Amino acid sequence: MQEVVENIALDKLKPFPNHPFKIREDEAMMETVESVKSFGVLQPAIVRLTKDGDYEILSGHRRKRACELAGRKTMPVIVRELSDDAAVIFMVDSNLQRENILPSERAAAYKMKLDAMKRQGMRTDLTSDQQGQKSVGKTSREMLAAENRDSATQIQRYIRLTELQPELMKMVDEKKIAFTPAVELSYLKPDEQHMLIDTIESEQSTPSLSQAQRMKKLSQVGKLNDDVMLSIMTEIKKPEKNEIRLSSDILEKYFPKNYTPQKMQEVIIKLLESWQRKRQMNHER
Numbered sequence: 001m002q003e004v005v006e007n008i009a010l011d012k013l014k015p016f017p018n019h020p021f022k023i024r025e026d027e028a029m030m031e032t033v034e035s036v037k038s039f040g041v042l043q044p045a046i047v048r049l050t051k052d053g054d055y056e057i058l059s060g061h062r063r064k065r066a067c068e069l070a071g072r073k074t075m076p077v078i079v080r081e082l083s084d085d086a087a088v089i090f091m092v093d094s095n096l097q098r099e100n101i102l103p104s105e106r107a108a109a110y111k112m113k114l115d116a117m118k119r120q121g122m123r124t125d126l127t128s129d130q131q132g133q134k135s136v137g138k139t140s141r142e143m144l145a146a147e148n149r150d151s152a153t154q155i156q157r158y159i160r161l162t163e164l165q166p167e168l169m170k171m172v173d174e175k176k177i178a179f180t181p182a183v184e185l186s187y188l189k190p191d192e193q194h195m196l197i198d199t200i201e202s203e204q205s206t207p208s209l210s211q212a213q214r215m216k217k218l219s220q221v222g223k224l225n226d227d228v229m230l231s232i233m234t235e236i237k238k239p240e241k242n243e244i245r246l247s248s249d250i251l252e253k254y255f256p257k258n259y260t261p262q263k264m265q266e267v268i269i270k271l272l273e274s275w276q277r278k279r280q281m282n283h284e285r
Contacts (some may be wrong), residue, residue: 005044007074013047013064014054016087020108021095023065032066041067044076046094048087055079058087059094088116102173103182107161110150114159160186165193177206184212188219195226199233207233 023029035042045060055077057064067075082090092113096106150158157179161169163186171177177185185207188196196215200206207215211232218224255264 003078003080005076005078008047008055008077009074010064010067010072012054013045013060013075013077014050014056015061016057016091018108018112019057019061019091020105020112021061021098022102022105023061025065025069029062029066029069032062033069036063036066036070036072041076044078046080046090047077048080048082056087058082058091061095085116085120088112089120103158103161103179104169104173107158107169110155111159111162114155157183163187165190165197167197168193171200171206178209181207181209181212184209184216187216188224192219192224192229195224195229199226199229203230203233205233211235 041063043063045063046058047055047060048058050056058080060075060077064075080090092109095101096109101109160183161172164172164182168177168182168185172179172182185193185196192215196207214232215224215229218228251264255267259267
């Protein structure tokens with residue numbers, strides 16, 4: 001059945017409850033505003049009717065804001081009938097496709113969807129993958145991973161970030177604290193996290209992975225206090241080992257299909273050696 005597009009007043013369109021994705025009035029938003037002014041809203045938002053007669057936005061929060069900034073009074077929408085959990089799943093799926101999603105947004109979104117999937121009892125009409133394969137024997141987290149770019153383990157790590165205090169989560173979004181140390185810090189008790197926030201402020205330093213791991217272990221045995229935390233945070237940090245990983249998907253674009261990982265590595269090393277020699281020759285000129 002073909003869906004009907006309706007023009008609904010902006011003041012009747014309400015944000016999704018606990019919507020984790022921030023609406024930024026950045027350059028991309030300004031471009032959207034100009035597009036709305038020139039051509040209107042090309043893709044209708046998806047909404048559902050609420051009990052009080054308003055409409056809850058599932059997909060289209062940025063478009064609504066663009067309409068407001070463009071001076072429009074209405075926005076084209078498609079109204080769908082969805083249960084609460086189905087609405088959460090649709091909202092998350094629609095927004096996870098966006099670029100430049102912050103760690104806090106991805107973490108909250110994964111948690112919302114996983115909780116909804118668990119409440120649904122992993123119904124296949126809401127959680128099966130795009131190929132329609134059955135999800136028998138899979139956990140909700142495995143099914144969530146199958147529908148997104150991250151592994152089940154990585155999704156679990158993201159969800160751990162929701163245990164961080166807002167001040168620490170903001171530091172992760174601002175890349176002041178790296179993702180992996182942040183996961184370790186999420187295991188600290190709330191009062192310990194507040195201690196850490198004060199220590200970060202006083203020392204103007206954020207914990208490395210090894211420091212975060214030690215804090216986690218000390219917290220688990222009840223031995224993390226102000227003095228211990230200060231001692232860890234004021235020690236001279238050892239340089240973290242830098243690793244560069246290239247996925248097989250990237251490498252396979254440049255090598256014949258019959259090349260083994262070992263053969264690929266040999267070719268890469270030879271090319272790097274050749275590049276280094278050329279650089280040395282250029283410097284000697």
